[in-house]
Amino acid sequence: MTILDTICATKREEVRTRRAATSRAALEALAAAQTPPRGFRAALDRTVAAGRHALIAEIKKASPSKGLIRADFDPPAHARAYADGGATCLSVLTDAPYFQGHEDYLKAARAACDLPVLRKDFTVDPWQALEARSIGADAILLIVSALDDVALAECEAAAIEQGLDVLVEVHDTAEMERAAKLSSRLIGVNNRDLKTFEVDFRRTYALMTHAPAGCTFVAESGLSTRTDLDELAAHGVHCFLIGEALMRQNDVAAATRAMVG
Numbered sequence: 001m002t003i004l005d006t007i008c009a010t011k012r013e014e015v016r017t018r019r020a021a022t023s024r025a026a027l028e029a030l031a032a033a034q035t036p037p038r039g040f041r042a043a044l045d046r047t048v049a050a051g052r053h054a055l056i057a058e059i060k061k062a063s064p065s066k067g068l069i070r071a072d073f074d075p076p077a078h079a080r081a082y083a084d085g086g087a088t089c090l091s092v093l094t095d096a097p098y099f100q101g102h103e104d105y106l107k108a109a110r111a112a113c114d115l116p117v118l119r120k121d122f123t124v125d126p127w128q129a130l131e132a133r134s135i136g137a138d139a140i141l142l143i144v145s146a147l148d149d150v151a152l153a154e155c156e157a158a159a160i161e162q163g164l165d166v167l168v169e170v171h172d173t174a175e176m177e178r179a180a181k182l183s184s185r186l187i188g189v190n191n192r193d194l195k196t197f198e199v200d201f202r203r204t205y206a207l208m209t210h211a212p213a214g215c216t217f218v219a220e221s222g223l224s225t226r227t228d229l230d231e232l233a234a235h236g237v238h239c240f241l242i243g244e245a246l247m248r249q250n251d252v253a254a255a256t257r258a259m260v261g
């Protein structure tokens with residue numbers, strides 16, 4: 001059992017309970033009342049086309065490997081700081097048991113700025129796509145190692161039906177090949193090994209050559225300095241997902257600007 005297996009088992013139970021307590025019609029009404037999806041991948045592509053580092057800045061209170069990351073956690077303030085600092089998109093953890101996240105954090109962050117927002121959670125059921133849209137998400141995450149090919153395709157189809165973009169997360173070349181069978185062309189390499197929690201962003205280099213043509217490629221996890229980003233960019237990676245290193249800063253806007261300004 002990896003930590004991911006444990007988290008996904010908890011998530012399946014959680015989704016079963018929530019789905020039983022919520023009518024689909026009610027969720028559809030909430031989804032319809034949201035402002036339309038903000039193009040997540042398109043925003044990244046525009047930033048890269050303009051010759052800049054495209055940052056997905058993560059609003060992350062805690063994690064299983066690091067415990068509490070940010071004591072004075074304030075999602076709307078962090079969202080504004082990230083936007084002011086030049087981030088292209090936001091990622092907001094909504095998983096409660098392992099990351100101390102909450103859907104209210106996503107709602108508050110999205111309302112506080114005009115950046116597209118990824119719902120960072122463990123998608124195990126297509127129902128979560130509608131749920132994500134009902135809270136205002138613009139994109140969801142699909143972790144390839146968490147699902148079989150059929151479930152991946154079903155979750156992706158449900159997301160597309162809701163107008164959401166899908167960030168497909170891989171850890172190795174076998175997973176990259178499975179990701180390539182999906183239609184999303186937004187692929188992230190998680191540089192954190194979920195068995196050991198070790199992070200090496202150079203893991204990205206081994207995988208990027210296996211990415212399908214024309215995809216938007218994101219390096220995720222363990223990035224902490226401008227030098228890390230510049231090194232990745234020199235290898236052709238221009239999109240980055242960063243949480244902890246920014247969440248630990250007193251002045252989040254200034255730290256963000258230093259990364260991508």
Ligand SMILES: O=P(O)(O)OC[C@@H](O)[C@@H](O)c1c[nH]c2ccccc12
Binds near residue numbers: 169242
């Ligand atoms: O805080 P970091 O090391 O900058 O990492 C951010 C992000 O990549 C990480 O939170 C993450 C990547 N994939 C995930 C899947 C689920 C939860 C969290 C994650």
